[in-house]
Amino acid sequence: MSVAVLGSGAFGTALAVSLAGNGPVTLWSRSAEQAGLMRSGRENRLRLPGVRLPEPLHVTSDVAEVANCATVLLAVPMQKLREALTEHAEKLRRHVLVACCKGIELKSGMGPVAIISQVLPDARPALLTGPSFAQDIAHGLPTALTLACPDADLSADLQAELTTGNVRLYRTTDTVGAELGGALKNVIAIACGAVIGAGLGDSARAALMTRGYAEMQRMALALGARPETLAGLSGFGDLALTCTSDLSRNYRLGLSLGRGDAFDPSITVEGAATARAVDAKAKEMRLDMPITHCVTGLLDHSLTPNEAMAQLLARPLKEE
Numbered sequence: 001m002s003v004a005v006l007g008s009g010a011f012g013t014a015l016a017v018s019l020a021g022n023g024p025v026t027l028w029s030r031s032a033e034q035a036g037l038m039r040s041g042r043e044n045r046l047r048l049p050g051v052r053l054p055e056p057l058h059v060t061s062d063v064a065e066v067a068n069c070a071t072v073l074l075a076v077p078m079q080k081l082r083e084a085l086t087e088h089a090e091k092l093r094r095h096v097l098v099a100c101c102k103g104i105e106l107k108s109g110m111g112p113v114a115i116i117s118q119v120l121p122d123a124r125p126a127l128l129t130g131p132s133f134a135q136d137i138a139h140g141l142p143t144a145l146t147l148a149c150p151d152a153d154l155s156a157d158l159q160a161e162l163t164t165g166n167v168r169l170y171r172t173t174d175t176v177g178a179e180l181g182g183a184l185k186n187v188i189a190i191a192c193g194a195v196i197g198a199g200l201g202d203s204a205r206a207a208l209m210t211r212g213y214a215e216m217q218r219m220a221l222a223l224g225a226r227p228e229t230l231a232g233l234s235g236f237g238d239l240a241l242t243c244t245s246d247l248s249r250n251y252r253l254g255l256s257l258g259r260g261d262a263f264d265p266s267i268t269v270e271g272a273a274t275a276r277a278v279d280a281k282a283k284e285m286r287l288d289m290p291i292t293h294c295v296t297g298l299l300d301h302s303l304t305p306n307e308a309m310a311q312l313l314a315r316p317l318k319e320e
């Protein structure tokens with residue numbers, strides 16, 4: 001089998017670099033110019049500078065070369081997934097499509113696996129998620145991720161195909177739990193960045209991580225996820241990484257909100273749209289998700305971090 005990665009951002013490039021250790025891999029960019037620069041310079045200077053693209057990694061902007069591969073990793077931002085799939089629907093109709101994005105689509109409230117099934121009903125969807133920074137994967141540092149796929153046989157095949165020398169995969173059939181873990185942890189990471197940026201302290205961050213995890217479970221379990229998935233790499237694992245590292249863009253957006261600094265709007269920060277999508281979904285489902293709600297207030301500047309924290313502290317006392 002052959003593997004392609006559609007989307008040459010930081011994560012798509014890092015995955016392709018690691019997969020190239022297993023054999024030939026195709027990395028697709030929507031920009032012919034970017035693809036040309038990567039081919040000639042053997043580096044993705046725009047999105048992942050300082051990492052040499054190994055020889056088995058072939059860069060292209062011709063989607064027909066992606067269609068030649070049986071397994072395609074979709075490494076585009078969540079809010080662009082539907083657009084990318086729709087644009088290439090004819091070429092990807094029956095492929096194994098592994099979403100690598102983390103989030104909930106704002107306009108539909110759907111996750112990546114459901115979007116793949118809706119746009120391409122004959123494709124076989126899966127999800128790759130969990131704690132890993134593109135830079136770490138690309139530099140060969142050890143990581144462990146979750147490969148979620150509703151088809152147990154395909155899940156085992158993909159686990160074998162996509163495990164690399166530095167990326168160890170665990171498999172599950174619980175796609176709902178895996179995608180919600182990856183989506184919801186980004187919202188909590190924004191909250192954690194904001195409390196640190198505002199100088200509210202490490203204890204406040206620990207409280208938010210823990211009560212944020214309770215919110216993640218509340219929504220995920222209500223939607224049919226298994227608790228052990230949330231406790232695994234895609235939930236707890238990624239929450240721990242993203243809420244504590246300056247390498248996280250979600251956490252860094254939170255830091256900026258906490259400090260009152262500007263943040264570059266061109267940077268991919270999945271938790272921003274996802275916070276709004278989850279807040280709306282929670283209201284619809286009558287779920288109590290106060291931290292997520294406060295994050296939407298921080299994002300639209302209707303709340304300061306101090307006001308948000310005061311609101312959270314003033315909530316009625318309850319059992320843990």
Ligand SMILES: NC(=O)C1=CN([C@@H]2O[C@H](COP(=O)(O)OP(=O)(O)OC[C@H]3O[C@@H](n4cnc5c(N)ncnc54)[C@H](OP(=O)(O)O)[C@@H]3O)[C@@H](O)[C@H]2O)C=CC1
Nearest residue numbers: 008009010011012076077078080084101102132133134268
């Ligand atoms: N970076 C990381 O450490 C990790 C990222 N992820 C997830 O991976 C996903 C992608 O993130 P990341 O790679 O970091 O983001 P980047 O911002 O680095 O790159 C996004 C890429 O998507 C491409 N793109 C955007 N829209 C489309 C489209 N409609 N069709 C085709 N390509 C498109 C962009 O192309 P162009 O350059 O032309 O704009 C760009 O190459 C996110 O969901 C993120 O949560 C998961 C784990 C780790």
Ligand SMILES: O=C(CO)COP(=O)(O)O
Nearest residue numbers: 130131132133248249250
């Ligand atoms: O998902 C990630 C780590 O697992 C990457 O986090 P950011 O998108 O916040 O940079």
